[in-house]
Amino acid sequence: MPALRSTQRSLGICRRLGYDESKVCVVVNRYQSADVLPLKDAESLLQAQIYWTLPNDYRLCAEALNRGVPVLIQNPTAKLSRSYSELAMKLSGIAVAPHMLNGATGGSRLRRLFRREKGVGNVS
Numbered sequence: 001m002p003a004l005r006s007t008q009r010s011l012g013i014c015r016r017l018g019y020d021e022s023k024v025c026v027v028v029n030r031y032q033s034a035d036v037l038p039l040k041d042a043e044s045l046l047q048a049q050i051y052w053t054l055p056n057d058y059r060l061c062a063e064a065l066n067r068g069v070p071v072l073i074q075n076p077t078a079k080l081s082r083s084y085s086e087l088a089m090k091l092s093g094i095a096v097a098p099h100m101l102n103g104a105t106g107g108s109r110l111r112r113l114f115r116r117e118k119g120v121g122n123v124s
Contacts, residue, residue: 004037008046025051027087032056052087055079 007026014024026046028039031053039050057071057080064074072081 001037004042004045011046011048021048024048027051028053030054030056030058052083052090054083054087 011024011026026048028042028050031039032055037045039053043050057078060071060075060078060080064071067074071078072084075081
C-alpha cells in the first residue's frame, strides 16, 4: 500500500507538471496474482493504466545480487528474466510475438518518449 500511495503522488506531480500521459507508464514490480489489491483496483486508484508487471522472484533476484550479475545472466529462462526482456523489447519498439507479452499492449514508449517534433532540436 505505501508503494501505491507513493506512485499516486508521483503521477500527480507528473500531471501537475503537464507531462504527456503517453510519456509516463506504470510498471508493477514483484507482482503476485494473490496480492491483496487486484491490478484493476490499482489502476482505478492511480487513474492510470498498468503498462507492465514484473513477477515476484525474490530468490532469483537475491542470487543475482549476491553474484553481482544481472537477473538475465543468473537465469535466462526464468519468468522474471523473460519479462524483463519482453519489457525491453516493448519499450524499444522491437516486434514482440503476441504469445510473449504478459498481457500488456501498446506501442513503443521509448520511441514516444524521445520523439522530436519537426524543427525542434535540429541543427542546421
